[in-house]
Amino acid sequence: MANAxxxxxxELIAIANSVASEKMIxxxxxxEAMEDAIQRSARARYGAENDIRAKLDPETGDLRLWxxxxxxxxxxxxxxxxxxxxxxxxxxxxxxxxxIVDPLPAIDLGRIDAQSAKQVIFQKVRDAERERQYEEFKxxxxxxxxxxxxxxxxxxVVVNLGRAEGVIRRDQQIPREVVRVxxxxxxxxxxxxxxxxxxxxxxxxxxxxxMKKLFAQEVPEIYDGIITIMAAARDPGSRAKxxxxxxxxxxxxxxxxxxxxxxxxxxxVQEMQGEKIDIIPWSEDTATFVVNALxxxxxxxxxxxxxxxxxxxxxxxxxxxxAIGRRxxxxxxxxxxxxxxxxxxTEADASEKRQREFVQRSELFQGELDVDETLSQLLVAEGxxxxxxxxxxxxxxxASIEGFDDELAEELQNRALEALERREAxxxxxxxxxxxxDALAEMPHLTEAMLVTLGKAxxxxxxxxxxxxxxELVAKKRNDPRRRRDAxxxxxxxxxxxxxxxxQGNEIIMAARAHWFEDEPAAQxxxxxxxxGNA
Numbered sequence: 001m002a003n004a005x006x007x008x009x010x011e012l013i014a015i016a017n018s019v020a021s022e023k024m025i026x027x028x029x030x031x032e033a034m035e036d037a038i039q040r041s042a043r044a045r046y047g048a049e050n051d052i053r054a055k056l057d058p059e060t061g062d063l064r065l066w067x068x069x070x071x072x073x074x075x076x077x078x079x080x081x082x083x084x085x086x087x088x089x090x091x092x093x094x095x096x097x098x099x100i101v102d103p104l105p106a107i108d109l110g111r112i113d114a115q116s117a118k119q120v121i122f123q124k125v126r127d128a129e130r131e132r133q134y135e136e137f138k139x140x141x142x143x144x145x146x147x148x149x150x151x152x153x154x155x156x157v158v159v160n161l162g163r164a165e166g167v168i169r170r171d172q173q174i175p176r177e178v179v180r181v182x183x184x185x186x187x188x189x190x191x192x193x194x195x196x197x198x199x200x201x202x203x204x205x206x207x208x209x210x211m212k213k214l215f216a217q218e219v220p221e222i223y224d225g226i227i228t229i230m231a232a233a234r235d236p237g238s239r240a241k242x243x244x245x246x247x248x249x250x251x252x253x254x255x256x257x258x259x260x261x262x263x264x265x266x267x268x269v270q271e272m273q274g275e276k277i278d279i280i281p282w283s284e285d286t287a288t289f290v291v292n293a294l295x296x297x298x299x300x301x302x303x304x305x306x307x308x309x310x311x312x313x314x315x316x317x318x319x320x321x322x323a324i325g326r327r328x329x330x331x332x333x334x335x336x337x338x339x340x341x342x343x344x345x346t347e348a349d350a351s352e353k354r355q356r357e358f359v360q361r362s363e364l365f366q367g368e369l370d371v372d373e374t375l376s377q378l379l380v381a382e383g384x385x386x387x388x389x390x391x392x393x394x395x396x397x398x399a400s401i402e403g404f405d406d407e408l409a410e411e412l413q414n415r416a417l418e419a420l421e422r423r424e425a426x427x428x429x430x431x432x433x434x435x436x437x438d439a440l441a442e443m444p445h446l447t448e449a450m451l452v453t454l455g456k457a458x459x460x461x462x463x464x465x466x467x468x469x470x471x472e473l474v475a476k477k478r479n480d481p482r483r484r485r486d487a488x489x490x491x492x493x494x495x496x497x498x499x500x501x502x503x504q505g506n507e508i509i510m511a512a513r514a515h516w517f518e519d520e521p522a523a524q525x526x527x528x529x530x531x532x533g534n535a
Contacts, residue, residue: 033124
């Protein structure tokens with residue numbers, strides 16, 4: 001390439017064709033790079049202040065060199081301007097304000113200029129090659145690709161993909177899998193990023209989608225869309241679970257994935273280094289799916305807490321260790337599969353928990369409503385758990401309890417309302433002791449108990465409240481079973497425990513910000529838009 005600029009016309013075109021073919025890039029990019037290199041060298045020869053252009057004919061190799069000058073009445077910059085008289089010698093119809101071409105003689109580049117031109121061309125070609133690689137792979141995220149191991153550096157595996165290189169980082173490899181230089185490997189294209197050093201192609205053999213794609217290759221019904229993998233969870237190198245469903249009632253999704261004598265699933269298992277795979281029928285009913293996901297353990301009862309996104313699973317005493325699995329593996333995979341946190345307990349533990357909750361609720365009603373133990377236990381047995389339920393339930397529903405009448409029901413409701421008022425008064429005193437302004441008590445949807453919670457978090461003035469985003473105030477805590485053990489716990493918004501909706505959170509924030517925009521209707525609309533955006 002060093003002799004490219006000084007070569008004859010035929011050689012220039014031959015070099016351009018050769019580079020374009022070798023790097024698999026457009027020939028026009030190579031020609032443009034050569035032109036750029038010639039321009040730079042010409043500017044170094046004639047002066048960098050000149051606006052010099054070069055044009056290389058891609059077919060014949062003819063080179064034209066010229067500088068562009070502006071026609072002016074009075075020349076101030078002799079490098080880029082020319083007066084009208086001199087301009088008309090170059091172009092007869094030139095007028096003031098035109099930009100005209102001043103041809104330059106071809107230059108014979110020396111060794112230093114040729115080296116500089118070579119660097120420019122190489123850089124242009126390298127940039128074009130990187131862009132081609134990025135464009136080729138950016139839309140292939142989620143595909144399985146085969147490559148040859150080029151090197152293993154600091155635990156990361158560099159894979160030659162033919163026209164690019166990918167890397168399998170240590171955390172995306174199957175544990176205890178040994179790969180050597182020259183081995184052929186299959187991996188999932190996890191991400192493609194454009195970076196200064198070129199496109200970075202990140203591969204994975206540990207991602208659940210890698211297992212999904214392998215099944216799609218081995219099971220024609222999955223490839224055709226008859227069977228769908230609805231959920232997948234992996235403990236790479238050890239065990240995995242997938243939930244499958246069939247769109248055709250005549251096809252068993254589990255049997256189709258297993259294959260004749262296990263041939264299909266075994267092909268996937270071998271590719272994943274012996275990872276055991278549980279294939280589970282997927283169900284829209286969460287409880288049924290949880291029971292299936294915990295196989296081979298038997299489940300006695302499932303209790304779902306929709307608000308907390310938790311599932312309480314009760315198993316026979318002799319099934320506890322099987323349900324939990326070695327080092328918690330079975331329940332952890334089932335939790336990832338369902339997307340909810342799962343608590344496993346034995347029937348004895350569940351019975352003890354119910355008894356404990358029964359006693360606690362009975363004592364609550366006994367103390368707050370000033371009733372005897374029998375009456376409080378009767379309320380709990382009928383499903384009442386909080387004072388609010390007693391205070392605001394329909395009077396006829398309360399009176400319909402065996403042994404109750406309208407008079408007793410009305411008395412219980414009055415006592416429940418009084419107890420709630422006492423709670424509110426106590427919370428008000430605590431709130432004021434914390435220094436929370438009375439103005440916050442005027443905000444919609446906020447109770448005194450909520451204001452105490454805000455005060456303990458340092459939110460004591462309207463401005464403090466107004467500075468919050470909606471999710472900081474009311475976002476619910478997410479129990480993500482895939483969260484790493486060492487990751488910080490998601491505590492949700494400050495008032496997440498009170499069950500406020502996003503709409504209610506918006507109203508609270510807007511009301512707190514109202515004093516900022518009392519005389520500015522337009523600004524108030526902007527504030528409302530910001531709150532909605534935060535939500």
